[in-house]
Amino acid sequence: MGHRAEPEHTHPDDVPVQAVFAALADPVRLGIVRELAGSPEWTRACGSFDVPVGKAALSHHFAVLRSAGLIEQRDDGAKRVNRLRCAEFEARFPGLLDLVVRG
């Protein structure tokens, strides 16, 4: 009954703008964020996204999104589910998330 190492989260307040730009400059990550924005919180597991990369790269992208303060992750059984940090992110970077979604 061992625990799995919980992912390290970074609050949007502790993230420089440049890091956010770098995180969103990648097409795969941008797609993930958009897909996540259209789903209810905690409903999307990491493997449920329509991305053209393998699991290894995917895991890397989620780590980047986490350290950019864009997403939060929680373990739910064997899966790791995600949510977009809409409120916190909007408070720190007003309007940014809207721009991402609208394209």
Add this chain to the structure above:
Amino acid sequence: MGHRAEPEHTHPDDVPVQAVFAALADPVRLGIVRELAGSPEWTRACGSFDVPVGKAALSHHFAVLRSAGLIEQRDDGAKRVNRLRCAEFEARFPGLLDLVVRG
């Protein structure tokens, strides 16, 4: 009285968000935009910015900012002066420029 090749401009409306993020993900370009935001239009020549790179790299960065729809350039004698496309950019990406300046 030959003309010098005028720089190719791209209107913000024709720029995908991802390209803007990529442009602003670089520290040198971010610095240029910020410095430009604090100066009156058409007052700053390319060489007048406080950046830790040579002229060649600098010229490259300006080309990127141009093709991202962030700046406009005009030849003024031997110099090439710049302006931030505040209005057009704000219309296309509301709030983004503010985020850049505020850090």
Add this chain to the structure above:
DNA sequence: CTGGGTGTTCAATGGGTATCGAACACTTTG
């Protein structure tokens, strides 16, 4: 016309990072 200043282009180099395959850890189901 000559010289100094400004900016662009080119070829070459280096560094960062996106990607993959394989191995591993954990969970749930059979």
Add this chain to the structure above:
DNA sequence: CAAAGTGTTCGATACCCATTGAACACCCAG
């Protein structure tokens, strides 16, 4: 327990891009 599913980590590879120095073009002041 065995097997299948989910996600992470590691080592290796490849590619993109920021940077440089040198050569060039243009403008202006002597």
